[in-house]
Amino acid sequence: MEIxxxxxxKITRKLESLNLISKEQLPDNKKEILFSITPLGYELFEVHKELHEHIEKNVIHFLNQYHSNELDFLTRVLEDLLKQSLFQLEE
Structure with missing residues (x-):
């Protein structure tokens, strides 16, 4: 992931300090650490998952007000915009 x-x-220390994960040193390997999610971490994971499901439902509801040809056009515009640099210097 190139992180x-x-x-x-830093992130794992923060998650551990918030009691969202726990870490365990492997007895036969001092270099590797085993991370586990805590009950609180799992609870947060479930709340986060529900939030994503809610957002997805609302996005689908929002997009359903448009016809497929309108969405096709919007998709094409956004794809073209991604390909085009809007910061090109004038030549």
Whole structure:
């Protein structure tokens, strides 16, 4: 995922301090650490998952007010916009 080790360490320390994960040193391997989700971490995970489901439902409800040809056009515009740099210097 190309995330620096220091960033991962900082995030895991924060999650551990919030009691969302726990860590355990493997007895036969001092280099690797086993992370586990705590009951509180699992509860937060479930709330987060429900939030995503709610947002997805609302997005679908919102998009249903448009016809498929309108959504096709919007998709094409957004794809073209992603391909085009809007910060090009004038030549």
């Amino acid at each position: 620096p080790k220091g960033t991962v360490s």
